[in-house]
Amino acid sequence: MSSATAPRPGPERDPGSETGTDVETAPGTGAGPETEAGTESSADGTTPTAQPESALSLPLETVAAAAPGPAVAVVAVRAGESRLLCRGASAATRFELGSVTKTFTALLLAEAVARGEAGHDDPIADRLPAAAVPEGYGDRITLAHLASHTAGLPVLPPGLLLRAVPRFYTNPYEDFTPEHLLHALSQTRVRRPPGERVRYSNFGVGLLGRLLSDAAGAPYGEVLATRVLTPLGLTDSTCDPGLPQATGHWHGRPRPPWRIPGLPGAGALRSSARDLRRYLEVLLSPPPEAGEALRTALHDVTRPRATAPGGDRMCLAWKARTHTARDGGAFELLFHSGGTRGFTSFAGFCPTARTGLAAVTNSSPTLRGTFIRTAYRTLRDLSAEAPTR
Numbered sequence: 001m002s003s004a005t006a007p008r009p010g011p012e013r014d015p016g017s018e019t020g021t022d023v024e025t026a027p028g029t030g031a032g033p034e035t036e037a038g039t040e041s042s043a044d045g046t047t048p049t050a051q052p053e054s055a056l057s058l059p060l061e062t063v064a065a066a067a068p069g070p071a072v073a074v075v076a077v078r079a080g081e082s083r084l085l086c087r088g089a090s091a092a093t094r095f096e097l098g099s100v101t102k103t104f105t106a107l108l109l110a111e112a113v114a115r116g117e118a119g120h121d122d123p124i125a126d127r128l129p130a131a132a133v134p135e136g137y138g139d140r141i142t143l144a145h146l147a148s149h150t151a152g153l154p155v156l157p158p159g160l161l162l163r164a165v166p167r168f169y170t171n172p173y174e175d176f177t178p179e180h181l182l183h184a185l186s187q188t189r190v191r192r193p194p195g196e197r198v199r200y201s202n203f204g205v206g207l208l209g210r211l212l213s214d215a216a217g218a219p220y221g222e223v224l225a226t227r228v229l230t231p232l233g234l235t236d237s238t239c240d241p242g243l244p245q246a247t248g249h250w251h252g253r254p255r256p257p258w259r260i261p262g263l264p265g266a267g268a269l270r271s272s273a274r275d276l277r278r279y280l281e282v283l284l285s286p287p288p289e290a291g292e293a294l295r296t297a298l299h300d301v302t303r304p305r306a307t308a309p310g311g312d313r314m315c316l317a318w319k320a321r322t323h324t325a326r327d328g329g330a331f332e333l334l335f336h337s338g339g340t341r342g343f344t345s346f347a348g349f350c351p352t353a354r355t356g357l358a359a360v361t362n363s364s365p366t367l368r369g370t371f372i373r374t375a376y377r378t379l380r381d382l383s384a385e386a387p388t389r
Contacts, residue, residue, distance in 0.1 A: 059357075059378045060085040066374040068344070069363030071095075071246050073273035074375075077280050078355045078382055084273050088362075092236055094245035094270040095360035096258050097345045098338030101239075102205045103301070104228060105265040106147045106317035108212050110297035111227050117215065120144035127211045134188040145194040146201075146208035147316040148305045152192050153204040157184035157263075170255060170341060176262040181210060198308040202266040205317065209265015220264040231290050232282050236272035245270050246362040248342015255342035255364070267340065273360070276347065280356030283349050302334060302351065325353075325384045333380060337372045339365040346375040353386035355379065 056076045063074045064085055071088030073095065084091055112118040124146065125139045133139055137152060145151035159180065164172035185207070213220040216227070221239030229237050241257040248255040260268050271279070283302075286295035304313035304320055313320040318334040325331050335348030344365045349356035357379040361371060 054081065054083050056081065056083040056382075057085075059382055063357070063359050063371075063375050063378050066369075066371045067359075067361035067363070068366065068369055068371060069249055069361035072359070072361040073276075074357070074359045075273050075277040075280065076355075076357045076378075076382065077277060077284065078353070079386065080354070082277050082281070084277060086273050089246055089273075091274040092272050094236055094238070094243065094272055095345065095362060096245065096248060096340045096343040097269045097271055097347075097360070098258075098267045098340045098343060099202070100336050100338040100345045100347050101265065101267045101269040102317040102338075103336050103347065104224060104269055105205055105209045105212070106301050106315075107228055107294075107297055108224055108265075109143055109147050109208060110300040110316060111293050112212060112215070113300065114293035114296040118143060118212075124207070124211060127215065128185070129182065132182045132185045134185055134190045137190040137193050138185075138188065141190065141194045143208060143211070144305060144316070146204040146211075148314045149198050149200050149204060149308075150195050150306045150314065151201065151204045152190040152194050152196075152199065153188065153201045153207070155199075155201055155203065157181060157203045157206075158187040159184050169250065171259050172341070173258075173260040173263060173267075176260075178210065178262050181207065181262045195306070198306050198314050202263060206260075206263025206266035209263070212265070221268065224269070228294070231294055232287075233278055234271065234275040236270075236275045238270055239264055239268040240270075241268075243270070246343075248340065248362050248364070250341050250364045252363075255340075258340040258342065267338065271360075273358075276358035276360070280347070280349055280358060284351060284354050284356055323380055323384060325386070331383055331386075333376075333383060335376060335379070337376075344369070344371050346372045348376060348379045350379070350383035350386075353383040355383045355386060357382065 056078060060074045060076055060083055064072045064087060073086045073089055075084050113120055121142045121144065123139065124141045125133045141151045160176050163175040167174050209220045213223045216223040241259050283298060286298040301316040301318060304315050306314040308314050308319065315334060318336055320332050320334050322330055322332050331350055331352045333348055333350050338345040342364055343360065343362055345360045347358040357375060359375040
């Protein structure tokens with residue numbers, strides 16, 4: 001199936017290329033007031049006085065100008081400075097993140113490993129009913145294989161496309177339930193040894209979220225909130241499709257909130273500009289108040305584990321790509337993109353330059369769209385200006 005038609009929850013679009021593949025989408029409640037770079041709307045809807053102009057202001061404008069949706073939020077951080085630009089929304093407005101959710105699922109795994117509750121090399125067969133273990137090399141799949149897209153699982157679970165057809169243009173994942181996930185696994189054959197190659201898989205990371213939530217004895221959204229979101233101070237972020245959020249659009253038409261009950265770890269999270277700023281800040285500098293396990297996990301997710309086609313490296317969910325800085329040194333960008341039936345998202349950061357950028361808009365990705373590519377290049381250029389260390 002071509003990237004133009006596949007109902008994927010944020011298949012990875014390559015921000016460094018001119019074409020790339022697709023990402024994902026979804027909607028919510030209406031847009032809020034405009035917030036300029038360096039400002040935040042307060043709880044009562046008023047907008048405080050804008051901060052002085054910053055070197056980050058023009059880059060934010062550049063990304064916002066490429067947004068296809070009526071609402072956009074862009075945040076950049078560099079060397080301790082941060083700026084927000086929100087139009088058609090406030091800094092607290094939730095946008096669907098699509099596959100950027102996968103970076104949070106990977107962090108949830110790394111946190112469990114740091115606690116000693118799991119191991120990267122734990123076989124998934126030890127956490128599944130025997131009948132659900134995929135055939136072929138399925139018994140060799142580990143938790144880290146799922147998080148790094150090296151398990152050998154297909155992009156989508158068997159049977160999902162058939163269920164997606166009636167809601168293809170609104171909520172293609174809505175009828176694929178947690179019960180369907182285990183049945184789909186039993187119908188899957190892994191034809192190559194895990195770890196041999198990178199193959200992007202919503203199925204794999206969705207399964208990882210399921211295994212981690214089962215081990216914790218609570219739904220994925222609750223476990224993620226308890227273990228990651230709340231400790232990091234991400235108060236707007238949630239997997240609940242019933243809470244207020246921006247209204248997503250597909251080809252200019254409003255879409256209902258994205259629902260992905262069987263694979264929430266692959267694409268269910270919503271977040272705001274101010275939470276995405278906080279997320280970038282803690283990825284660049286894990287805070288003491290997060291606790292030892294989470295601080296360890298924030299470092300762990302950035303460690304490369306496999307080489308993807310084209311030479312990029314796969315970490316836990318994050319893709320890593322090397323560039324040359326202005327001073328001739330090398331720097332590495334870690335990034336992920338996402339989409340639903342109504343939203344497009346991007347998040348990335350450079351540890352050596354202490355730079356990060358996230359961008360969200362309430363319109364679905366398109367093959368001709370430039371939003372993700374513009375966000376990636378803006379992050380690359382901001383990082384290239386900083387001296388390498």
